[in-house]
Ligand SMILES: Cc1cc2nc3c(=O)[nH]c(=O)nc-3n(C[C@H](O)[C@H](O)[C@H](O)COP(=O)(O)OP(=O)(O)OC[C@H]3O[C@@H](n4cnc5c(N)ncnc54)[C@H](O)[C@@H]3O)c2cc1C
């Protein structure tokens with residue numbers, strides 16, 4: 001199908017973008033990589049008056065050190081995160097997750113900020129940002145504010161972002177010296193959205209896992225932090241008994257909805273499988 | 285009606301300027317404004333890969349890129365790659381191994397395969413399969429496509445001075 005008619009603006013500054021949002025209100029839609037928005041326009045699921053293309057805003061681009069951590073601009077493309085040596089060193093979880101997002105041609109255009117703003121429940125970046133304890137940097141004509149990734153995702157496809165706000169960057173805290181991360185995902189076919197995925201992060205000291213973060217995608221409306229499973233493994237060596245205990249606790253953390261392809265029971269089972277693999281890998 | 289916007293794109297090495305509607309995506313622009321009908325449209329929501337073209341040297345979905353977004357950029361299509369000889373060996377291998385039947389997916393498959401050959405010369409067969417996963421073919425069953433790409437990958441690797 002073809003999109004209905006819309007106007008197009010490519011502001012040269014954030015101030016200009018805010019002015020366009022103020023003038024057009026609900027009729028305006030921000031355009032980043034377009035890899036989720038343009039399909040919905042082509043299928044006429046959305047029919048905005050005006051697209052505000054963020055493509056000329058240099059301040060939204062790029063990956064830079066922030067102390068010992070990282071700041072990644074909202075317009076940074078999936079492929080740039082996948083290739084970045086700085087990301088591989090300071091937030092390897094993101095480098096591990098990137099190849100699971102769609103296909104190369106889509107990763108060449110889709111952006112970090114677009115994925116977070118869209119908040120698809122099966123998307124990789126939202127779960128990774130929660131696992132990493134990232135801060136989401138949001139700007140509007142009223143100024144800038146920071147929201148922890150854990151608080152940013154509100155409900156299915158709903159976030160903290162107000163209609164007049166733009167997600168400008170993600171800030172990722174420095175990794176602990178013993179930090180380890182694993183990203184695992186089960187999909188029906190390479191590049192498809194996940195049936196179930198797991199972004200896992202922990203520090204390994206003296207053979208024990210500490211500060212364990214297990215964040216699931218594809219099992220709820222938003223990324224799900226598996227607090228009971230995390231508590232079960234905290235401070236333990238990831239031996240068979242501890243892993244089994246964490247897997248058991250998962251039924252308190254997850255109440256997945258079945259979808260067209262995977263029943264709720266199957267999703268919970270697959271989440272347990274991924275938990276076992278991830279904890280073993282974190283401890284290795 | 286929204287105003288048409290003047291858009292200049294270097295297509296297969298030639299600069300063209302046209303006034304386009306913002307909603308026109310790049311494949312429709314190439315096909316309908318420029319008559320370059322090698323890039324195909326099918327699903328128009330990013331799933332099939334029939335519309336694959338290069339923007340500034342990287343493959344993208346032509347149905348998920350607006351023509352106005354390509355303003356000031358370089359676009360290469362299957363016609364350009366074919367005329368320049370860049371993929372002559374790949375085309376020959378597809379022919380030899382029957383890696384196409386109806387040919388509808390073939391331009392997109394060749395664009396993606398060429399990106400793989402350029403960026404991952406050491407790819408294994410599983411990596412080729414992963415890389416090509418975003419291009420659907422309703423005819424061949426994929427094995428012959430993988431065979432052809434793998435053969436060219438090996439041939440180009442051997443041809444390159446160590
Ligand atoms: C076939 C296919 C398969 C895919 N598979 C996956 C997958 O497996 N995993 C996955 O995570 N994604 C997948 N995607 C989606 C892809 O990753 C998108 O790139 C991503 O979801 C959106 O990013 P974008 O930059 O393209 O945003 P756009 O499509 O441009 O925008 C998406 C939404 O976010 C808003 N927005 C964009 N940027 C900002 C900003 N800076 N501030 C505020 N709002 C903003 C837009 O207004 C829009 O509502 C797939 C897409 C396709 C077509």
Ligand code: FES
Nearest residue numbers: 326328332333347
């Ligand atoms: S027509 Fe573009 S991906 Fe199918």
Ligand code: FES
Nearest residue numbers: 385387421422423
């Ligand atoms: S050859 Fe017919 S779709 Fe691929």
